[in-house]
Amino acid sequence: MTATVTVSVVSERPAALAGMPRLPWPWAAAGLGALVICCAVGVLVGPVHIGVGAVVQALIGGQVDPGQANILWSLRFPRVVLGVLVGGTLAVSGAAYQGVFRNPLADPYLLGAAAGANLGATLAIAFAPGTSILGVNIIPLAAFVGAGAAVAGAYALGRSVTGLRSATGLILAGVAIAAFFNSIQSYVQQTQTASIRQVYSWILGRLVTAGWDDVLLILPYVILSAAAIFVHRRLLDALTLGEDEVTSLGIPVRRVRLIVVVAATLGTAAVVAVAGTIAFVGIIVPHAIRLLIGRSYRVVIPLSMLFGAAFLVLADAGARTVVAPAELPIGVITAFLGAPFFIAVMRSTRAAAL
């Protein structure tokens, strides 16, 4: 049986209808440009001066001073690449969580990923420092497992209480799980005083990296997560309708929600495992894009990847230079730079659009 509707489609190509959702290319180009500039800043900034020429030579395999080449390839390049992965993932995961939960305050840590990662890392630092499994340091592994366990726990709890009918049940379950994990984490942190400083610095987040190991460790998860969210961008737009309306369009709401939450959690758990909990990126980047450029997820998702990555690389460059030779936790910079920018954006656009 076929639809009997007789809307005729004209064969010649009339002018396209205004207001159709599409990625604005000037903004995409601007995002790409911002990312390139921020990466350049990230590579050029550091205690040892390395000129643009040397960086370009290193990248194209030309003649570079071996000391400089070593600094670039083993310190600065991996750090910038890690910043790109972490920033892009946090921004995209935040956007995805906000879409799935229809909650502007949702961030990638909403369902307890941060609390779980913190607990896992704290336990590893306190009780098994320096251990590695299959050549991988135990701290990121423990953080990854902790983050996954917390979100899975929240999901199971939310499901048992409200049967996933409402996103609110899931959010409340996440709050409860996070509080529980935080209490255990605080207890371990307070009783294991020898490791308190290391735990504290881990929790505040940083991109101090052992090199390419961390990049390679998270790369598969980050790519999988970003790709899964990216292909759901049309469906995330549909989820902004009411529950009955989306369902009546034949869209399997629960499946979409589950896949997107799992993908965003996987990415978040991976980046939290190597970079700690970097606050604020997952909230301000997607919202700034919504306020300045557009609210369709076809716009928000790809641009969050670009601008989130650029923002974090820039914030990391700041974290390395402000109190050099010491380093600030990157969360200090993301909030210090991000909050005033975000307030300015909110004031200059219609607050009603939130």
Place this chain on the structure above:
Amino acid sequence: MSDVVLAGVSVAYDGAPVVWDLDLSVASGEWLALIGPNGAGKTTILRAIARLVPFRGAISIGSRAVTELSSREVARQVAVLVQEPQMPVGMTVSQYVLLGRAPHLGYLGKESARDRGIVREVVRRLSMEELASRPLDRLSGGERQRAAIARALAQQAPVLLIDEPTSSLDVGRQQSVLELIDQLRREQELTVIAAMHELTLAGQYADRLALLVDGRLAAVGPAAEVLTERAITEHYRAQVRVIQMNGSGTAVVPVRS
């Protein structure tokens, strides 16, 4: 054919029965109005037909049981216009209408040029081209209702379920929305099932009325048969006068004694 047949349909929410053993058939191209006091089960019946709520009994559209269809197939047969459609902030009219193409796309599919062409035609048909790039939150109440109708129309489903199409509209806009639905029904041979609380308008636009009381069918038939003073007084606990308006329908007028 897109006739809708309900046989022995019962619906319960959390064990509490809302609709009891309902038999109802709506012919292809017919407009049936579901009337009845608040809580009679009008919305629930619409939700059952669109398979938004589990039910016992059988519902078929064009002789195919809805329970045998995938949810995308149901969405290609039945478009739903809910009472208060969510109008996402910042979404343009075009983008909103484009969502109506979802049942024709694969899970991760992308709208084709054909889908966009259909949206363009629907927007033109409803004379909304000027509003195409306007955000939904900057539309008036009547324009929002037209946008919602456009989204349902873009679904190209032969059956249109409407929950209270005219609530919160003034009398002129009520008429223009109902006229529009009626024109579209004739042009595109749609079967319309609408929950309506305005009894006079229900009688003027629908071919038949089905009066529901406490989840059961109390009467079904043309307006002149269903809209009687006795029935309305009994089931709505209202004092009304029913006036036959010589070819202009049946007016139900509240009176104060």
